[in-house]
Amino acid sequence: MKNILFINTGGTISSSYQEHGLTPTQSAESILAEIPELRELCHIDAYNLMSIDSTNTQPEDWATIARMVHKSLDDYDGIVIAHGTDTMAYTASALSFMLGTVHKPIVLTGSQVSILAENSDSKKNVIDSFLTACGEVTGVFVVFNGKIINGSRSSKIRTRSYNAFESINYPYIGLVENGKVNYTEGLLPSGQVNHPYNDSYCAEVFLLRLIPGTNPGIFDAIQSLGYKGIVIEGFGLGGVPFKERSLIDKIEQLMKDGTTIAVTTQCPYEGGDLTIYEVGQKVLEKGVIPGYDMTTEALVTKMMWALGQAADPAEAARIMGTNYVNEVTIPAETTHV
The missing domain is CATH 3.40.50.40 (Rossmann fold)
Known part of the structure; x- marks a missing residue:
């Protein structure tokens, strides 16, 4: 059974209705508690790194997430990050560069509807993400609505629909269907240059x-x-x-x-x-x-x-x-x- 680290950063998936609208309130543990079947898939450690609406995400937060992932890679087979959808593509892209060449799956996911709501897309997205994190594909990915997307090719193109994310100018890494990950055949690295971890950035x-x-x-x-x-x-x-x-x-x-x-x-x-x-x-x-x-x-x-x-x-x-x-x-x- 593989060891997966689940990092919560906030977003709709962890939100509940408060005085001024949906606000991140749920912990990593409470999200996992809503999906008990995950415990049959792998061993999970949960960590609450931050709890913010992703609209409030700053470049400093990318570096914070990158450092957490980097220091945890040796101890886990894969990492799943719960993140708000509005700036998830920015975070996924930033992590792709900051983390360097990684040899384990780093998966970002979230939802359009809170984990606490009926008929939410959150449970499927989280399960699909853990299946991907337990798999053999390596790198930084966004997993959403059954699609496994290269993190640096992801973009949110819909505001409400469950199929909110698309892979731009690049094939899907794979699809998650009926609890099984199906990778795109013949999808190989093309001209990539290996690079080391570096979380330096210039926000200007x-x-x-x-x-x-x-x-x-x-x-x-x-x-x-x-x-x-x-x-x-x-x-x-x-x-x-x-x-x-x-x-x-x-x-x-x-x-x-x-x-x-x-x-x-x-x-x-x-x-x-x-x-x-x-x-x-x-x-x-x-x-x-x-x-x-x-x-x-x-x-x-x-x-x-x-x-x-x-x-x-x-x-x-x-x-x-x-x-x-x-x-x-x-x-x-x-x-x-």
Whole structure:
């Protein structure tokens, strides 16, 4: 029987109705008490690390979770983390980078409805997560509604439905059906670079979603607030306007001042490509980092992680251009080694 550590961090799964709405109140032990059949599957130790709505999650919390997981890995066969759904994809992506190359399953899960409610999705999600944590697949995953998703490819795309999470631009690692884990055949690592544990981060990263008419002065404001990195969600394949209200000069100036800037697409599926259109090539020529097919969650957390260990923009760009956990598909001619 395998040994699994269950870490509770809060979220809807552990919530009950309080004066101001749903609030995390339940402990790891009380969540497990609602699913007694888990004890037949494995030996479980429970730990209450924090109890917060994931909307309140900060980068500091990612590092706290990473340290707890890292120090526990030698003592357990797998780890399940109960987490709020709203920022779970950010945490899963951050942990994917911080924890380094892991050889055990680290599973994040949660629910759209409290563990205390009837017909909640919480019990299935927790059981599916423990089945995954007892399995042979290794890495950081989100398990939700029967889907096993690479943590750095996960994104919450629905606010209420039980099928809230999707794997973006990457196949499911597997599916959990009728109490059995079925892994995707032929799904092998592709060009990943092994990396050690490092929970350093720089929280000064700004996400800017462009709209027609974006004032170029926004970049002065961002710089004045001390941000070290910017992720820009451009149009289509990653286009950035260069005519009326051109943003190109401001981007170039910030990069000369040492700001790290990545450009991606606003479209969740199929990724960006700055080489196709003039509106992409002009910003690419200034030296921005292409986001390729990364999720916004992975791109933001990866930049925070890169800047946390690399003050030199060139080194941060090298880290950003490296595939660590199958978080990105990089064209062969631009792959960093």
